[in-house]
Amino acid sequence: MQSLEEEKNRVIEEAFIRAESEMKAVHENLAGVRMNLLTLQPALRTLTCDYNCLKRQVQDFPYMLEKAIAEAKQEICQVIGEVSNANQELLRKYKREMNLRKKCHNELVRLKGNIRVLCRVRPICAGETDAADTKNIVTFDSDDDAVLYLSNKGKLMTFELDKVFSTQATQEEVFQEVQSLVTSCIDGFNVCIFAYGQTGSGKTYTMEGIPEDPGINQRALRLLFSEVSEKKPDWDYKITVSMVEIYNETLRNLLGDNPNEKLDIKMCPDGSGQLYVPGLTEFAVESVEDINKVFDLGHMNRATACTNLNEHSSRSHALLIITVAGFNSSTGHRTSGKLNLVDLAGSERIAKSGAEGSRLREAQCINKSLSALGDVINSLRSKHSHVPFRNSRLTYLLQDSLSGDSKTLMMVQVSPLENNVSESVCSLKFAQRVRTVEIGPSSSSRRQAENSSTSSSPTHDSVELDSPPVTPVPLPISRASSAGSTLSSTSKTPTTRRRSHSQLSTALLLIGWAALWW
Ligand SMILES: Nc1ncnc2c1ncn2[C@@H]1O[C@H](COP(=O)(O)OP(=O)(O)OP(=O)(O)O)[C@@H](O)[C@H]1O
Numbered sequence: 444m445q446s447l448e449e450e451k452n453r454v455i456e457e458a459f460i461r462a463e464s465e466m467k468a469v470h471e472n473l474a475g476v477r478m479n480l481l482t483l484q485p486a487l488r489t490l491t492c493d494y495n496c497l498k499r500q501v502q503d504f505p506y507m508l509e510k511a512i513a514e515a516k517q518e519i520c521q522v523i524g525e526v527s528n529a530n531q532e533l534l535r536k537y538k539r540e541m542n543l544r545k546k547c548h549n550e551l552v553r554l555k556g557n558i559r560v561l562c563r564v565r566p567i568c569a570g571e572t573d574a575a576d577t578k579n580i581v582t583f584d585s586d587d588d589a590v591l592y593l594s595n596k597g598k599l600m601t602f603e604l605d606k607v608f609s610t611q612a613t614q615e616e617v618f619q620e621v622q623s624l625v626t627s628c629i630d631g632f633n634v635c636i637f638a639y640g641q642t643g644s645g646k647t648y649t650m651e652g653i654p655e656d657p658g659i660n661q662r663a664l665r666l667l668f669s670e671v672s673e674k675k676p677d678w679d680y681k682i683t684v685s686m687v688e689i690y691n692e693t694l695r696n697l698l699g700d701n702p703n704e705k706l707d708i709k710m711c712p713d714g715s716g717q718l719y720v721p722g723l724t725e726f727a728v729e730s731v732e733d734i735n736k737v738f739d740l741g742h743m744n745r746a747t748a749c750t751n752l753n754e755h756s757s758r759s760h761a762l763l764i765i766t767v768a769g770f771n772s773s774t775g776h777r778t779s780g781k782l783n784l785v786d787l788a789g790s791e792r793i794a795k796s797g798a799e800g801s802r803l804r805e806a807q808c809i810n811k812s813l814s815a816l817g818d819v820i821n822s823l824r825s826k827h828s829h830v831p832f833r834n835s836r837l838t839y840l841l842q843d844s845l846s847g848d849s850k851t852l853m854m855v856q857v858s859p860l861e862n863n864v865s866e867s868v869c870s871l872k873f874a875q876r877v878r879t880v881e882i883g884p885s886s887s888s889r890r891q892a893e894n895s896s897t898s899s900s901p902t903h904d905s906v907e908l909d910s911p912p913v914t915p916v917p918l919p920i921s922r923a924s925s926a927g928s929t930l931s932s933t934s935k936t937p938t939t940r941r942r943s944h945s946q947l948s949t950a951l952l953l954i955g956w957a958a959l960w961w
Pocket residue numbers: 564565566568610640641642643644645646647648649753756757758788789856
């Protein structure tokens with residue numbers, strides 16, 4: 444019993460020791476866990492905090508998103524508003540600048556005179572070089588492109604115009620000189636460009652040109668197309684074209700179904716005082732292809748009614764009438780301008796050509812219309828209250844493009860050959876008279892003063908010349924000294940050039956002022 448008791452006590456003791464060591468290990472583990480717990484607690488707190496924060500953010504997100512969208516919207520609206528204001532301002536400045544450009548352009552044209560007279564001398568053609576009387580009698584001034592010298596019976600005559608194109612001048616160079624007039628019809632002006640001169644002097648070459656080198660007609664339409672397309676989308680333009688011929692005082696519609704049909708010119712019944720041609724065909728053109736189609740139709744119709752087109756075209760006036768109507772959708776503003784491109788009938792003398800019968804009648808009709816043109820120009824020049832537009836079909840048809848605020852350019856064509864000298868002198872004399880005309884408000888007093896100073900120029904002698912082939916009217920020659928004058932030396936009269944220079948510098952000043960103001 445005792446040993447059992449001892450055994451029991453020993454076992455208990457051993458169990459107690461084992462339990463104690465196990466207890467110690469458990470305590471140690473517990474301490475480790477406690478330790479871990481202590482270190483995890485801050486992380487847990489951070490995580491909880493982060494979690495709560497995220498939770499709040501998630502809760503707030505729709506509201507913040509809405510707010511951000513609203514702010515972005517506001518900013519975008521503000522920027523759009525600013526851009527739109529800037530655009531409005533730019534548009535306003537653009538319009539102001541366009542008006543200013545128009546004013547400057549008109550002022551420049553006004554200062555140059557409403558009627559500008561240019562001269563083009565055609566080259567001697569291949570077939571003409573061998574004949575005996577094909578001596579070249581025309582010379583140019585290397586320092587002054589407005590002066591032309593003509594050798595007539597041993598005397599050197601000087602003619603002064605607004606510009607002279609030598610035989611080498613290209614179609615492009617000629618067009619550059621007239622293009623400002625062409626574009627002014629976009630601004631609502633009526634413009635007339637005439638080619639005047641004897642048969643074979645190059646009128647048709649200048650106006651129509653040849654297929655590989657077109658003249659003013661086609662170049663003008665091309666320029667109008669490019670100018671109006673630049674003005675889009677603000678401006679919407681419609682360009683229409685009509686072609687008519689005046690032969691023996693009869694007006695024919697070259698684009699109509701029946702080219703033999705005679706047209707009449709009538710006063711608009713609306714009381715506006717405008718003229719119109721009932722039944723005149725107008726084609727809307729938008730491209731070079733359209734122009735070519737219209738020109739082909741016009742030529743075909745012109746050829747169908749005559750046996751010899753070349754002779755017929757020499758004896759008739761050909762008119763290309765271009766109308767440019769514009770509408771500005773933002774301002775509601777409308778413009779309407781007309782450009783008349785006229786290839787006049789040959790102006791040679793009846794006596795010299797010895798015309799009889801139907802040729803005489805043709806010549807008389809040409810005489811009548813060119814004389815009427817001269818009468819109109821003379822009346823405009825003298826500022827008569829009555830201008831006889833109705834005296835010929837030509838002047839009646841061109842009435843609205845020859846009066847008021849309209850602009851006219853005459854291209855006087857000259858042959859360089861000696862056997863054409865009297866016709867050349869007459870054409871140039873007529874051109875110089877035309878040059879003194881002012882259609883609208885003008886600087887007439889200054890011009891007169893300058894003319895009188897020119898007349899008194901001691902270097903000029905007045906000489907008797909052949910009367911013009913078709914004497915328009917005895918226009919008073921206010922530039923008598925240079926019109927048909929002779930020069931014994933190569934000295935020049937600088938007066939008119941001085942006028943051009945002073946006018947040009949005024950215009951440049953004006954443009955400079957405009958640029959500064961802008
Ligand atoms: N600047 C030029 N360069 C080259 N050739 C020209 C020039 N001007 C005219 N010609 C040529 O001279 C000839 C006569 O020209 P054009 O037919 O244009 O004269 P016109 O004055 O219209 O004659 P018409 O009154 O008979 O119609 C044509 O063969 C033409 O090609």
